[in-house]
Amino acid sequence: MAPLALLLLSLPVFFLLHSLYYRLRFRLPPGPRPWPFVGNLYDVKPLQFRCFADWANSYGPIISVWFGSTLNVVVSSTELAKEVLKEKDQQLADRYRSRTATRLTKYGQDLIWADYGPHYVKVRKVCTVALFSAKSLESLRPIREDEVSAMVESIYNDCTAPGRSAKSLLLRKYLGAVSFNNITRIAFGKRYVDTEGRIHKQGEEMRSIADNRLRLGASRPIAEHIPWLRWMFPLNEEDFAKHAARRDRLTREIMEDHNIARQKTGGAKQHFCDALLTLKEKYDLTDDTIIGLLWDMIHAGMDTTAISVEWAMAELIKNPRVLQKVQEELDRVIGNERVMTELDFANLPYLRCVAKESLRLHPPTPLMLPHRASTNVKVGGYDIPKGSTVHVNVWAVARDPEVWKNPLEFRPERFLEDDVDIKGHDFRLLPFGAGRRICPGAQLGLDMVTSMLGRLLHHFTWAPPSGVSPEAINIAERPGVVTFMGTPLEAVATPRLPANLYQRTAVDF
Incomplete structure (x- = not known):
C-alpha cells in the first residue's frame, strides 16, 4: 500500500x-x-x-x-x-504561540509572546523600570500632550481650509498619526509623520515591516491546528528569514544611532531604546530581546489607541446627549482660554467615564491574547x-446582563454610580487584561485615550456627514485580533475655541 x-x-x-x-x-x-x-x-x-x-x-x-x-x-x-x-x-500564564508567532518572535524572545518564567519576569521588570513606572510616565507627558496638540492643529487646518467648510474628515487618518508618532517618540525619540501627513522614509519602512508581519501571521488554520497535515502546508522559511533580516537591520541602525548619541550626551535623554541599551548588561539582555521589546511597543501601541478613540467618537456622535454633557464639563473646568492637559483629568470625572464606557463596549482586543495551560x-x-x-x-x-444594567446602552453615568477599576482589579471590566499577563502599558494607553478624547471634544463640535443621521453611523466590527470599526468613521469638525488655541508649540525630548 x-x-x-x-x-x-x-x-x-x-x-x-x-x-x-x-x-x-x-x-x-x-x-x-x-x-x-x-x-x-x-x-x-x-x-x-x-x-x-x-x-x-x-x-x-x-x-x-x-x-x-x-x-x-x-x-x-x-x-x-x-x-x-x-x-x-x-x-x-503561559502564552499560546502559533508557528508564525514562534518564528516572528524568535521563540518568544520578546514580552508579549514569551511563556511565563524567568525570561518573562525579567523583561517585564525591565519594561516597568524603563518605561511604565509612574515617574517614567510623568516624564513622557510632554510628548503625549505635544502629539495630541499636533493632531488638533492638523484637524483645524484641514477643516478651516478654503472650500473645506462642513466637509467630513476621515478621523482614522489623524488618530493613526498621533498614535504612531507618540510610540516612535517614546521608543526612539523620532517623529515620523508630520502635520501634513507626510511620512519619513524610516517611518515608511517601519510601517511596511509591521504590515508584512500581519501578512506573515495569517497562517492556514488547518495546517496550524492539525499537526499531521503540516507537511502538506509548510511555512515559507525564506519569507520569515527575509522579514527578520529586514526588521533587525532597521532596528540595529536605530540602536547604533542611539549608542552614538548616548556617548555624546552622556545618556541625558532616556527614550525606551536608550533605557534598554543602558540596562542591557545589568539584566543580561540579548539584542534579540531588545529588538523584540521595541517591536512589542510598536505593534501594541500603533493601532490600539487609535482604535479605542475612533470607537469612542463614533459612540459620542451617535449619542448627542452624552457628547453635549462631556463638552459642558470641559467648558466648565477648562473654559475657552486655555487647552486641556493631563493634569486636568482629576477634575474631569465624566470624561474619564466616557473613556471607560467606550472601552467596556469596544475593547480593542475583545478576545484576550491566548493563554496556555502549563499543567x-x-x-x-x-x-x-x-x-x-x-x-x-x-x-x-463586559456585556453580561447579569452584571451590567442595560449592557448595550452607551451610558457613561454607570461609572459615576459605581467606580469600576479598569486596570485588572475588577473582573467586570478587563480591556487591558489582568494578573501576570496584564498589559504593562495600561496606564499609558488610558492616558492617551483620555487626552485625545478630551482635546477632540473641547476643541471641536462633531456631527455626522451631511445627510447622515447619528443613528445611521455603522459601528460593525472588522474581524481581527484587534477590532477596528468595519467602516472608518467620517465626521464634520467645527472649531469651538479661539484660533490661537489650535497652534502647536513643538516640544523637544
Whole structure:
C-alpha cells in the first residue's frame, strides 16, 4: 500500500484515539460538537468573540471549542475570568504561540509572546523600570500632550481650509498619526509623520515591516491546528528569514544611532531604546530581546489607541446627549482660554467615564491574547488539560446582563454610580487584561485615550456627514485580533475655541 494511502487510512484512527483519550480522562467543558479532523474550525464565524458569546448563551459561560486537535477553552463570565486570571493565574500564564508567532518572535524572545518564567519576569521588570513606572510616565507627558496638540492643529487646518467648510474628515487618518508618532517618540525619540501627513522614509519602512508581519501571521488554520497535515502546508522559511533580516537591520541602525548619541550626551535623554541599551548588561539582555521589546511597543501601541478613540467618537456622535454633557464639563473646568492637559483629568470625572464606557463596549482586543495551560488545572469545575489554549472573552464579560444594567446602552453615568477599576482589579471590566499577563502599558494607553478624547471634544463640535443621521453611523466590527470599526468613521469638525488655541508649540525630548 502506498505511504500516502496508508497515512490517509490511519488518520481516522488517530483522531478517534485522540478524542477518546480526552473524553475518558478529562471532564471537559461543554461546547459545539466537533467534526472529525477539523473540529469546530469551520463553525467559527470571522468575528470570533461574537461567535463564542453566542455559543456561551447555548452551552454556558465556559465552553470547549476544538481547532483541529487543539482544545480551546473560552470563558465569558466575571467569576470565571477571575478564576483564570487570578486564582489559577500561575497555571494559565503561559502564552499560546502559533508557528508564525514562534518564528516572528524568535521563540518568544520578546514580552508579549514569551511563556511565563524567568525570561518573562525579567523583561517585564525591565519594561516597568524603563518605561511604565509612574515617574517614567510623568516624564513622557510632554510628548503625549505635544502629539495630541499636533493632531488638533492638523484637524483645524484641514477643516478651516478654503472650500473645506462642513466637509467630513476621515478621523482614522489623524488618530493613526498621533498614535504612531507618540510610540516612535517614546521608543526612539523620532517623529515620523508630520502635520501634513507626510511620512519619513524610516517611518515608511517601519510601517511596511509591521504590515508584512500581519501578512506573515495569517497562517492556514488547518495546517496550524492539525499537526499531521503540516507537511502538506509548510511555512515559507525564506519569507520569515527575509522579514527578520529586514526588521533587525532597521532596528540595529536605530540602536547604533542611539549608542552614538548616548556617548555624546552622556545618556541625558532616556527614550525606551536608550533605557534598554543602558540596562542591557545589568539584566543580561540579548539584542534579540531588545529588538523584540521595541517591536512589542510598536505593534501594541500603533493601532490600539487609535482604535479605542475612533470607537469612542463614533459612540459620542451617535449619542448627542452624552457628547453635549462631556463638552459642558470641559467648558466648565477648562473654559475657552486655555487647552486641556493631563493634569486636568482629576477634575474631569465624566470624561474619564466616557473613556471607560467606550472601552467596556469596544475593547480593542475583545478576545484576550491566548493563554496556555502549563499543567492540568480545573476551572469552573471542569478539567483544563495541560497544553490547552484558554481565552477570556472580555467583550462578552463586559456585556453580561447579569452584571451590567442595560449592557448595550452607551451610558457613561454607570461609572459615576459605581467606580469600576479598569486596570485588572475588577473582573467586570478587563480591556487591558489582568494578573501576570496584564498589559504593562495600561496606564499609558488610558492616558492617551483620555487626552485625545478630551482635546477632540473641547476643541471641536462633531456631527455626522451631511445627510447622515447619528443613528445611521455603522459601528460593525472588522474581524481581527484587534477590532477596528468595519467602516472608518467620517465626521464634520467645527472649531469651538479661539484660533490661537489650535497652534502647536513643538516640544523637544
